[in-house]
Amino acid sequence: MPNNQFKKGELYSFITGKASTAIARRLQKKFNTAQLNLTIEQWSVLYHLWKQDGISQQELCNATFRDKPSITRLVDNLEKLKLVKRVSSKEDRRMNMIYLTAEARKMQEVSMELAEETLNEALTGVPEDQVEICKGVLQIVYDNLK
């Protein structure tokens, strides 16, 4: 028997992701205010490179949950901004390994602080145990559908 928790009136915001849209908009505004010339999507790519530099575009696809054309263009734009460099792999010449520039490395600290700040604003007034439950539910949703 499927769960039928969703009355029609409540289904909308779950599908449209109003909460995560609001979070992303708030973070984008903070980037703009801080003169950080970076879109949230570009930041999400840098985020994974900060964790591990020199990974392939395919690995960025998996990490960011985006398809190959999206990553191609994000890397194009990040390259134009001189924040990453494509280096074609010597072991497998089909692959581009993506490396951060010094410029991009400098952006990590500020942007991560703004991201944490945004989440703290978003979660003001939410008890910690409920945040944990919410994270768990969203993880299951993702696993169910991926």
Add this chain to the structure above:
Amino acid sequence: MPNNQFKKGELYSFITGKASTAIARRLQKKFNTAQLNLTIEQWSVLYHLWKQDGISQQELCNATFRDKPSITRLVDNLEKLKLVKRVSSKEDRRMNMIYLTAEARKMQEVSMELAEETLNEALTGVPEDQVEICKGVLQIVYDNLK
């Protein structure tokens, strides 16, 4: 004192809305399979018109959490698909009232069933009380940031 529940490694999926992206993609695939020629964004506009027909573009902005140019273009495309009609208001000639066509009215039942089906798939294995908590947290997040 701000909540500091977010370790850096966990912050990413909250901001990028992986769960809601996955839900929207799954629903879009169901639309395509069902030969329902409709994007999720277009569906989200129809959703509110099914609840109340003949509202203004500004009201659609508020309901769908989108800005005016986005709604202008969504209505443009829905008009091309002959799913809605713009009728300029007689009381206030600045306003367009948006009306569903018979064609669009026919799409409500099928598309809503697919949406509910998608959410049931997404929430498989999640206890009902946790879904409620999650919905509550996302609502607070939205209210905190809007």
Add this chain to the structure above:
DNA sequence: TTTGGATAGTTGTTTAACTAACTATATGCC
């Protein structure tokens, strides 16, 4: 009654997502 501000909607530009079709390289099998 005119003028100035507010509101409703449109247009242009940039960035991104999705699909499909494409090129280049690698790999495994005959």
Add this chain to the structure above:
DNA sequence: GGCATATAGTTAGTTAAACAACTATCCAAA
């Protein structure tokens, strides 16, 4: 070795979001 297939990445076309600048209409106060 040569061919089929899979994998990595790119390109093209459509839809959408965000922002800024714009037009048209309404309304209220001088």
